[in-house]
Amino acid sequence: MTETWIDRPTADIVADLTPEEKASMTSGLNFWFTEPVERAGIPSIMLTDGPHGVRKQTGGGDHLGLGDAVPATCFPPAVALGGTFDPELLERVGVALGTEARAEQVGVLLGPGINIKRTPLCGRNFEYLSEDPVLSGALGAALVRGLQSQGVGASLKHYAANNQETDRMRVSADVDPRPLREIYLRGFQRVVEEAQPWTVMCSYNRINGVYASENRWLLTEVLRDEWGFDGVVVSDWGAVADRVAALTAGLDLEMPSTGGRTDAEIVAAVRAGTLDESVLDTAAGRVVELVRKAVTGAQPDATYDADAHHALAREAAAASVVLLRNEGGVLPLSADTNVAVIGELARTPRYQGAGSSRINPTRLDNALDEIRTLAATDVPFAPGYGSDGSASPDLTAEATAVASAADTVLLFLGVPAELESEGFDRDDLELPASQVELLDAVVRANPDTVVVLSNGGVVRLSGFANRVPAIVEGWLLGQAGGGGLADVLYGVVNPSARLAETIPLRIEDTAAHGNFPGEHGRVRYGEGLHVGYRWYDARQLDVSYPFGFGLSYTTFEYSDATVFGDDGMTVTVTVTNTGDRAGAEVVQVYVGLPGSAVARAPRELKGFAKVHLAAGESREVRIPVRRADLGYWDTRIDAWVVEGGTYTVEIGASSRDIRATSTVEVTGDEVRIPLSLDSSIGEVLADPVAAGLVMEAFASLTGDGEAPALDPSVLKMAASMPLSRMVGFLGDSFDREKLRQLIDAANADS
Ligand code: BGC
Numbered sequence: 001m002t003e004t005w006i007d008r009p010t011a012d013i014v015a016d017l018t019p020e021e022k023a024s025m026t027s028g029l030n031f032w033f034t035e036p037v038e039r040a041g042i043p044s045i046m047l048t049d050g051p052h053g054v055r056k057q058t059g060g061g062d063h064l065g066l067g068d069a070v071p072a073t074c075f076p077p078a079v080a081l082g083g084t085f086d087p088e089l090l091e092r093v094g095v096a097l098g099t100e101a102r103a104e105q106v107g108v109l110l111g112p113g114i115n116i117k118r119t120p121l122c123g124r125n126f127e128y129l130s131e132d133p134v135l136s137g138a139l140g141a142a143l144v145r146g147l148q149s150q151g152v153g154a155s156l157k158h159y160a161a162n163n164q165e166t167d168r169m170r171v172s173a174d175v176d177p178r179p180l181r182e183i184y185l186r187g188f189q190r191v192v193e194e195a196q197p198w199t200v201m202c203s204y205n206r207i208n209g210v211y212a213s214e215n216r217w218l219l220t221e222v223l224r225d226e227w228g229f230d231g232v233v234v235s236d237w238g239a240v241a242d243r244v245a246a247l248t249a250g251l252d253l254e255m256p257s258t259g260g261r262t263d264a265e266i267v268a269a270v271r272a273g274t275l276d277e278s279v280l281d282t283a284a285g286r287v288v289e290l291v292r293k294a295v296t297g298a299q300p301d302a303t304y305d306a307d308a309h310h311a312l313a314r315e316a317a318a319a320s321v322v323l324l325r326n327e328g329g330v331l332p333l334s335a336d337t338n339v340a341v342i343g344e345l346a347r348t349p350r351y352q353g354a355g356s357s358r359i360n361p362t363r364l365d366n367a368l369d370e371i372r373t374l375a376a377t378d379v380p381f382a383p384g385y386g387s388d389g390s391a392s393p394d395l396t397a398e399a400t401a402v403a404s405a406a407d408t409v410l411l412f413l414g415v416p417a418e419l420e421s422e423g424f425d426r427d428d429l430e431l432p433a434s435q436v437e438l439l440d441a442v443v444r445a446n447p448d449t450v451v452v453l454s455n456g457g458v459v460r461l462s463g464f465a466n467r468v469p470a471i472v473e474g475w476l477l478g479q480a481g482g483g484g485l486a487d488v489l490y491g492v493v494n495p496s497a498r499l500a501e502t503i504p505l506r507i508e509d510t511a512a513h514g515n516f517p518g519e520h521g522r523v524r525y526g527e528g529l530h531v532g533y534r535w536y537d538a539r540q541l542d543v544s545y546p547f548g549f550g551l552s553y554t555t556f557e558y559s560d561a562t563v564f565g566d567d568g569m570t571v572t573v574t575v576t577n578t579g580d581r582a583g584a585e586v587v588q589v590y591v592g593l594p595g596s597a598v599a600r601a602p603r604e605l606k607g608f609a610k611v612h613l614a615a616g617e618s619r620e621v622r623i624p625v626r627r628a629d630l631g632y633w634d635t636r637i638d639a640w641v642v643e644g645g646t647y648t649v650e651i652g653a654s655s656r657d658i659r660a661t662s663t664v665e666v667t668g669d670e671v672r673i674p675l676s677l678d679s680s681i682g683e684v685l686a687d688p689v690a691a692g693l694v695m696e697a698f699a700s701l702t703g704d705g706e707a708p709a710l711d712p713s714v715l716k717m718a719a720s721m722p723l724s725r726m727v728g729f730l731g732d733s734f735d736r737e738k739l740r741q742l743i744d745a746a747n748a749d750s
Contacts, residue, residue, distance in 0.1 A: 003719050005041040006292055010285045016040060019277065022284035024268040026247065028257035031061025031237075034287065035257070043293040047155065047199075047234065047255065051127065051143075052077045052352070052478060053109020053359030056104045061256065063237045064423075065358030072100050074359035076478035077352055078113060079456055082129035082500035083475070083550070086610045087142035087588040093316055096309050099153040099506060103302045105296030108199055108234075110356075114140040114187045115203075115502050117165035117457075118485035118531055119512040123425040125457025126476050131532030131547065132605050133183055134629055137190030140497035140645075144195035150296020153290065156191050158236055160184055160218060161525075162203035162401075166425050166517035169239070172206035175525040176375070178599075180207070181633035181640075183531050185222065198293055199232045202251060204239045213239045219250030234292045237356075244269045252283040271405020284354040300404045306362045314365070317484025318493040323551040324461070324471040324503075330450060331470050332491025332553055333408065335376040340402045341368050342442060343412030343452075346382040349618040350414055350454045351481045355422025363480030367412065367452070374490045378542040380406070384438045389416040391434035392683075397436060400445040408448050410489065411439060414454030414474075425517060428461040436463065443467055452485060453530035461544050464507045473499075491553055495612070496584035498550040498654065502543050509543070511535035529612035533655045535599030543552030548588050548605070554579030556653065557586075561660035563649045568627035569664055570607075572619050573651050578612035584612045587608050589623050590650040590658070591630065598632055603650055606630065624719055625649075630666065636673050644668025674747045677740060681726060682719030689747035696732075698740055709727065 005013055014022065024035040029044050049055040049063075050520045054072040061067065075081075075093050084090065113124075117131040128498035129136045135679045144154040161184050188240060202212040202219060212218060212233050220280045240246050243254055243262035249426050255261060269275035278566040323331065333339060346368040351357060370377045384399040387390045387398060413435045420426055430436075443449050443464075452472040453459065455476075465471060472495075474485050487493040504510050511527040512532075518524065530538050533547035551581060555575055561573040571589050587610075590603035607623040619719040630647075631640035647666050652658040675683065685691045718726070721744075727734050 002693060006295060010288045010746075013040060013042070013288050014281050014285045018271045019267045019280065019336045020263070020279050024260070026252055026266070026280070029212075031256040032057070034253065034291065042288065042291060043295060045107030045291050046105065047108040047110060049356045049359060049431035050155065051113055052081075052097075053361070054100045054104050054106060054109065055357070057105060063356040065355045068361045070104060071360050071745060072104070072354055073306065073313055073361045074361040074479040075313050076317050076320050076481065077126050077357065077456070077476050078129045080441075080475040080477050081162055081316065082139060082320050083610055084316070084319045084610075084701065085135065085498035085500070086319060086500055087138055089316060089319055090142040091141050091146035091524035092142040092312065094148055096304070096312055097143075098147040098150025098152040099302070100300055100309065101147070102150050102297065103304045105298060105300070106152060107298070108155055108290070109147060110155045110157065110201065112143045112154065113157050114191065115158055115162050116184055116187070116531060118525070118669065119499065119510055119516050120429055120458045120504065121426045121507070121516065122163060122457065123165040123420055124353070124355070125501075126420065127357055127422070131502065132500070135500055137187035138190040138619065140187060140587060144191055144197045148155050148195070148198065151232075151299070153294060154195075155199040155201045155234060156188060156197040157190055157201035158203035159200050159223070160203060161207050161210060161526045162205050162212075162564050163426055164517050164523065165423055167521065168423075169204040170174070170206070172209050173525060174322055174352065176528060177635050178293035178633045179525055179529045179531070182529060187228050191210040192229050195573040198228070198229060198290055198703045199234045199253075200229060201234050201236050203234050207225055211239070211241055213251050214242060214245045214249045216249040223440065223509045224250065231435060232286045244275055244528050248279055252286045289497055293574040300383065309541060310363060312479035313478050314483040314487070317481045318487040318665055319493050320475060320477060320492055320497050321485060321488045321501055322473040322497045323488070323495040324473050324545055324549075325469070326551050327469040329471070330408065330448065331488055331489060332492055333375075335490065337375075338370070338377055338407040339375060339379055339410055341379055341381045341400045341410045341412070342384045342403060342438075343372060344385055345454050346371075346410070346412040347381065348387050349482055350417055350476060351455045351478055352476050353421060354417055357422070363479060365480050367482040367485045370483045370486035371410065371489065374486050375491065384411075385434055385444070385506050386645050388432060389432050391438060396438060396441050400441050403442045403445040403449070406446060406447065409442055409449040410451045410452055411449050412454065413439065413461060415456065420456045426457060429458065429504075431459050435438070450489070452489075458501060458503045459505060459720040460506065465544060483561055489614075492661065493552065494553045494581055494583040496550045496552060496586070497546055498548050499585045500547070502536055502547045503545040504536070505541075509536070509541050512632040513604040519550050530601055534604065537602045537655065546654050546656040548586070548652065549657070550586070550654075552580050552583045552585070554583035556583075556585040556613070558651060560620075561651050561662060562641050563662040563664045564668055565664045566631060569625040569647070569666070570648065571625065571651060572608065572620055572625045572645070572650060573660065574618055574619040575611055575613065577615055580615050582612070582614045586610050587621050587623060588654065589625060589654050590626065590652060590655060592647060592648045592650070593643060593645055596645065597644070600632070603648075603655065605655070624644070633646055634671065637671065641671050642669045672750055675743050677727075677736075677743065678722050680720050680722055684723060685719075687746065687750065689749045690743065691744045693746050694739070698737065
């Protein structure tokens with residue numbers, strides 16, 4: 001048998017390629033495929049969107065979601081899946097996505113997207129999981145694991161700090177090191193370390209002035225050197241401004257094709273000696289490795305079971321629905337409740353967002369039909385508004401007539417598609433005024449009105465939440481969302497999702513307000529670490545519904561909570577289903593460190609577990625908190641540091657429903673900051689060795705050899721004074737050089 005390229009070591013393959021061939025391999029053939037090198041036998045592979053389905057286009061390529069794509073299961077987008085708090089379910093969705101991608105001969109599916117929801121106005125929040133990095137990281141890793149288990153690569157995106165759509169291709173996200181590490185990069189780090197995605201997609205924007213695609217610190221020092229990423233960095237589609245600079249920074253694959261223009265720039269730079277050929281070799285080698293993985297994972301005759309995937313999409317949709325309000329137990333409905341359905345969204349669902357992630361679904365449920373299937377009664381329907389969101393007196397009159405004749409009204413409201421999309425941000429958090437007017441009219445006609453929402457980013461509920469008995473947050477739920485919603489409304493499925501993002505009372509309360517969307521090409525992340533619930537908690541602001549919140553048709557009690565410190569922490573708690581139907585609870589562990597030496601949010605999610613319990617069942621839940629998640633980014637030494645101290649551990653059913661609180665002692669990491677003449681008196685005195693040496697030196701000044709007795713109030717005042725300045729006050733009596741030597745000696749001794 002003759003040896004093919006796939007059996008040869010990557011270095012040998014690359015060594016046989018010309019600079020032209022290597023440059024071509026590190027860019028696209030067209031919109032979706034990598035460039036093959038036929039002479040060497042290296043084939044082309046397909047990378048395509050993503051993330052919640054396979055968008056394999058049949059005609060010309062575009063990244064706006066315009067052209068036709070083959071049918072594929074449209075699973076619930078990330079906004080919905082984030083609320084499941086269920087890595088096991090997301091892994092199964094990942095497996096299904098991988099199976100479909102493999103059946104379509106797709107090598108890399110472009111997802112998951114795990115950017116932090118910095119503001120609820122981000123037009124692309126429907127494609128992201130949460131405002132919290134630990135949740136985003138844990139769920140993102142599960143999706144990647146599932147997908148890649150099928151021999152299809154993931155593309156973790158958009159790396160990094162792509163938290164708005166306004167000016168997304170140029171804007172500089174100006175973020176301080178701590179929030180960058182602790183909020184915006186933490187989830188990426190977790191997914192890379194835990195699940196090794198085959199590719200990471202760099203974002204369009206700049207970070208602190210430097211394009212992500214040209215950011216060596218981001219793409220090489222952090223991603224590869226610190227986190228150990230060994231896959232391919234691919235550009236977002238069209239994110240490369242300067243290909244040679246990008247390649248040097250660590251961007252391996254430019255997509256889509258530029259028709260050879262930027263390949264020629266690379267070859268010219270190699271020839272001119274301004275680009276070391278080894279840089280090109282490294283990138284080409286990584287692409288060879290990616291093609292090898294994709295070819296190895298491919299199965300030419302693979303198929304998938306579209307019915308089974310639709311059923312999984314329905315299960316995931318139902319698991320994503322958040323029950324926000326249920327006064328008097330109006331839900332679940334019984335089959336013979338005399339219901340009426342109002343709202344065009346019940347018949348014409350909004351089930352995914354617009355843009356590059358738009359899937360051509362294999363089929364499409366709508367809630368109205370699914371409700372009619374589960375109801376034992378006739379279910380009258382009135383659209384209330386047109387599919388373009390328009391209202392009219394006739395539509396309102398028809399709706400109120402239908403409402404008054406029913407026992408319970410299911411009123412479907414939501415954000416119209418044209419207000420929410422990739423490519424631009426929302427202007428406000430409001431439902432359309434016409435829908436709010438319809439709501440007022442319907443509630444007047446029948447106060448027993450359940451509001452069912454369809455929206456990709458959160459909407460303001462504070463205007464009406466207290467006027468209706470129930471609110472069901474239905475996000476964008478994918479192609480089986482109608483069935484998933486009906487399952488929850490009729491109690492076939494007990495709702496178990498929790499808010500992965502806070503629903504604020506007003507836009508003015510949100511963390512980024514005043515610092516969004518920036519101006520003149522820069523957006524300042526002025527809220528720092530305090531993103532999402534961290535902000536509302538730090539400011540003690542009321543919210544409509546807090547992070548982690550969601551109701552069930554049953555109730556849960558927590559008992560016997562314990563916390564013990566190990567490498568990180570382990571929390572155990574017994575959860576009892578005290579109601580009369582099976583359900584699932586999301587137990588959340590929040591950690592804080594009162595009196596910390598650095599700024600911190602009052603509480604941060606550090607662990608969670610979803611537990612399914614039969615009626616009356618009790619189970620002990622064990623939640624590990626990883627030591628890595630306790631660290632803060634110490635800007636003095638550019639490293640993660642776990643601060644020692646007494647941590648508060650709160651075990652809750654939401655970030656504002658804490659059921660048990662405990663404390664645990666954590667041994668901190670040894671951090672030694674070398675002293676210098678710029679160190680303050682306080683810092684010197686805090687270091688036993690340096691304090692001894694310096695006090696001895698001062699003692700020699702007093703003549704009697706006694707260390708000067710320092711009055712505590714003087715000490716407090718002098719504590720912040722740098723040594724060099726203090727010595728300055730002593731005039732000639734103190735030898736600066738000697739002090740420097742003492743400090744060096746103390747540094748060496750510690
Ligand atoms: C989006 C990516 C997407 C790519 C390809 C870009 O505009 O930001 O998320 O994967 O297009 O369609």
